[in-house]
Amino acid sequence: MIFTLSEEDNIKVQSLSRFFILILLKSETSITGYSILKRLDKDLHTTASPTYVYDFLNKLKGEGYIEDVPILKSKRSKGFKLTPSGAEFVDRIFLRFNNLMEVAIQSKLKICASCGVKLYEDFHVEAFHGKELNFCCKHCAKAYIDSHHK
Numbered sequence: 001m002i003f004t005l006s007e008e009d010n011i012k013v014q015s016l017s018r019f020f021i022l023i024l025l026k027s028e029t030s031i032t033g034y035s036i037l038k039r040l041d042k043d044l045h046t047t048a049s050p051t052y053v054y055d056f057l058n059k060l061k062g063e064g065y066i067e068d069v070p071i072l073k074s075k076r077s078k079g080f081k082l083t084p085s086g087a088e089f090v091d092r093i094f095l096r097f098n099n100l101m102e103v104a105i106q107s108k109l110k111i112c113a114s115c116g117v118k119l120y121e122d123f124h125v126e127a128f129h130g131k132e133l134n135f136c137c138k139h140c141a142k143a144y145i146d147s148h149h150k
Contacts, residue, residue, distance in 0.1 A: 065082065
C-alpha cells in the first residue's frame, strides 16, 4: 500500500502502521509518540520502533502537516496535532484508501435477485431452475420464487 498524492505531497504512506498513525492523528485532539507506539501494539498487534514512528512524525512536521502541542500531564512530554493542511493531507490519503477499499469490496458483492440490494456476506442462497440465486433474506427469496412460478 503506497499512497503518494501529487508532486506537492512528499510523504509516502507505505505501510499499515503509517496509515494507522494518520488515523490516530485525525481522531485525536493531540497524541504523543508514546501513545502512538502503545496503540500500534494494542490495536494492530505490531511493534514499531520509536525511530520509525518519530521519523514519520518528523516528516509530517517538516511538511507542516502536524505541530507540537504541550501535554498538560507531563512537563517533558509533547504531543502532536494535525494542522489544517495536515487535515487536508489526511483526507486525501483517506479518499485514496476509500477508493481502494471500494474496488476490493465491489468485487465481492452479490446482488439480491429479488430487491437488488447489494450483499456482502451472510446472505440467503436458493436454487431456482437449476441455478443458485442470492437473496438478502428468505422473504425476498420467497417473493422472487412466488412471482416467477406464474
